Amino acid sequence: MARKTPKKSTRTVRLRERPGRLMRWMLRYLLRGILIVIALAFVATLTFSAVNPPTTPYMFAEGRRVGGVNQTWVPIEQIAPSMARSAVAAEDANFCTHWGLDLTAIRAALADGGNRGGSTISQQVVKNVYLWQGRSWLRKSLEALMTPLVEAVWSKERILEVYLNVAEFDEGVFGVEAAAVHYFGVQAKDLSDVQAARLAAILPAPKSRSASQPTSFVQRRATSIRDGAATIAADGRAGCFE
Structure with a gap:
């Protein structure tokens, strides 16, 4: 008689199936987590396309x-056009032509060894409103993922409006309205071309630069920004927010 092959015990089968079940469970919950994060990002992006952020993580910490x-929030219609042009000329001259990530500026920053920034105004808005300060890969990755979403949902005018209202201009001074009063005693809508250029000149390092008592470096930078603002107004690169 042929010898019968002994059947595998139920326990042995279950032990062999357990790693496969665990992997499927982990993948299922990972997928759910990713979908939840995407949904939350979309809701947050949609919300602030119409509702002004009450604060930002950095503003709260400061x-x-x-x-x-x-900080006093003002709509972009109550900000001097020269201020909007100056900010774009200083921080992101191709603001109207890119989709959130300026690859040309990023390549230039990499070629310069990281001594200059490659972030667009859109990226800075995402970082300031939704994320945290720092140079971690996690934050940069989230920033790169969220920026195109913000560009797709928000108008360029809205992106610039939020940027000008949450940017830091001095210790504890946020937004262009508070900055205009703080440095020059005027409202944002009454800023002159020179004053607007000086405010834009201090944006990269507001704690160590002054718009009302500019160093020779800030004066030179402000002059360059003023020329750049006139250039983008003349060649149409300010068209998306004017």
Whole structure:
């Protein structure tokens, strides 16, 4: 008689199936997590396309550190056009022509060894409104993923409006309205071309530069920004927000 092959025990089968079940469970929950994150990002992006952010992570942290912040939100219609042009000329001259990531500027920054920034205004808005400060790969990756979404949902005018209202201009001073009063005693809508250029000139390092008492470096940079603002107005690169 032929010898019968002994049947595998139920316990042995279950043990062999357990790694496969665990992997499927992990993949299922990972996928759910990714979908939840995407949904939350879309909701957050859609919300702030119409609702002004009440604060930002950095503004909140600075407020706790210095005992409060000075910020007054103003719509872009109440900001001097020269201020909007100056900010774009200083930080992102191709603002109207890219989709959130300026690959040319990124390549130039990499070629320069990281000594200059490659972030667009759109990226800075995403970082300031939704993320945190720093240079970690995680933050940069989230920034790169969220920026095209913001560009797809928000108008260029809205992106620039939010940027000008949450940018830091001095310790505890956020937004162009508070900055205009702080440095020059005027409202944002009354800024002159020179004043607007000086405010834009201090944006990369607001804690160490002054718009009302500019160093020779800030004066030279402001002059360059003023010329750049006139250039983008003449060649049409300001058309998406004017």
